[in-house]
Amino acid sequence: MDNTRKLLREIKADGMLTASPDLREYLTGFPSSFGFVYTDAQESVFFTDPRYAEGAKAAMKGGFISVEVAKSEQSVLDYIKSKKVKKLAVPVSRLTVPQYEALRRRRFKLIDSTPAFEAAMSVKNVEELVRISRACEIAEQAYATLLGELKEGMTELEAAGYLEYLMRKCGAQDRSFETIVAFGKNSSVPHHAPGDTKLARGMPVLIDFGCRYGGYCSDMTRTLWFGGKPDEDFCAAYDAVYGAHAAAADGIRAGMSGKEADLLARGFLREKGLDKFFTHSLGHGIGINIHESPVLGQSGTQRLADNMVFSIEPGVYFEGRFGIRIEDTVCLKGGKVAGFMKSDKKLTVL
Numbered sequence: 266m267d268n269t270r271k272l273l274r275e276i277k278a279d280g281m282l283t284a285s286p287d288l289r290e291y292l293t294g295f296p297s298s299f300g301f302v303y304t305d306a307q308e309s310v311f312f313t314d315p316r317y318a319e320g321a322k323a324a325m326k327g328g329f330i331s332v333e334v335a336k337s338e339q340s341v342l343d344y345i346k347s348k349k350v351k352k353l354a355v356p357v358s359r360l361t362v363p364q365y366e367a368l369r370r371r372r373f374k375l376i377d378s379t380p381a382f383e384a385a386m387s388v389k390n391v392e393e394l395v396r397i398s399r400a401c402e403i404a405e406q407a408y409a410t411l412l413g414e415l416k417e418g419m420t421e422l423e424a425a426g427y428l429e430y431l432m433r434k435c436g437a438q439d440r441s442f443e444t445i446v447a448f449g450k451n452s453s454v455p456h457h458a459p460g461d462t463k464l465a466r467g468m469p470v471l472i473d474f475g476c477r478y479g480g481y482c483s484d485m486t487r488t489l490w491f492g493g494k495p496d497e498d499f500c501a502a503y504d505a506v507y508g509a510h511a512a513a514a515d516g517i518r519a520g521m522s523g524k525e526a527d528l529l530a531r532g533f534l535r536e537k538g539l540d541k542f543f544t545h546s547l548g549h550g551i552g553i554n555i556h557e558s559p560v561l562g563q564s565g566t567q568r569l570a571d572n573m574v575f576s577i578e579p580g581v582y583f584e585g586r587f588g589i590r591i592e593d594t595v596c597l598k599g600g601k602v603a604g605f606m607k608s609d610k611k612l613t614v615l
């Protein structure tokens with residue numbers, strides 16, 4: 266993948282310099298922990314260090330981007346200065362203070378490239394959609410296997426570790442964020458850190474997880490009931506969250522703002538008197554980053570468009586008792602929501 270020229274066209278600058286790992290990966294398709302991508306009308310150069318040079322050369326062979334070993338950040342800036350670049354686009358909010366100072370000292374006129382990156386990255390191309398779809402498939406496959414393996418006495422950490430192992434076994438390169446497994450009342454903390462709580466009969470189980478495939482993330486949450494018959498309060502709350510998920514999935518249209526999308530689920534929960542327990546946003550964009558544009562929440566001003574990928578994840582949380590969240594990764598196609606995920610969202614009782 267080479268998105269360097271596409272980005273430069275959108276940013277009216279003489280040159281563009283990018284050092285953030287996620288933005289660099291978006292530009293080059295190549296993951297690395299160190300490097301700079303420089304692009305102008307004539308060339309794109311990926312400056313990196315010897316740990317990545319060989320891999321990068323192989324990955325970008327035949328493409329527009331050339332690979333050079335950089336001696337230092339200063340030498341990269343000197344190179345750009347030697348090309349008489351005046352207006353230089355950089356992701357301003359990602360710069361460190363020393364980086365900013367170094368750019369100022371060389372008297373570049375800085376243009377912020379962040380908005381162009383966010384807009385471009387939120388709309389996926391066919392290759393990106395294929396990778397996300399596979400990341401979703403792997404997550405679902407691993408989850409289906411895990412369900413058969415959940416046993417009384419198993420700890421949250423054990424279940425989280427096993428799910429991560431299953432995703433890798435199915436071909437994931439990594440998890441997309443720290444897996445959340447919450448047993449019993451721990452589920453009332455939306456981002457509970459798994460610990461040594463043991464699974465017992467008569468407990469809700471909340472699992473929020475995802476994996477990375479070809480650099481792209483999936484994100485999924487299921488809440489199930491383990492052992493015996495779930496109590497009435499839990500079932501009623503589950504139905505409400507399930508309904509809120511369906512209201513959003515059926516109602517979201519291209520052209521809506523993220524705030525309007527969020528209100529579909531929030532309004533549904535309000536009718537049930539549960540909106541005050543829905544303490545987070547409806548969803549977030551998913552791509553190279555597990556959280557990116559667009560925001561589907563009260564502050565979401567960006568309009569939703571075809572080929573955007575985001576989560577739909579309404580939830581309700583009752584402190585000290587239990588929490589429920591149901592989350593799918595979805596894409597907008599033909600103006601409507603098209604799901605990547607096929608696994609059942611109805612209440613599973615094990």
Ligand SMILES: [Mn+2]
Binds near residue numbers: 578
């Ligand atoms: Mn999520």
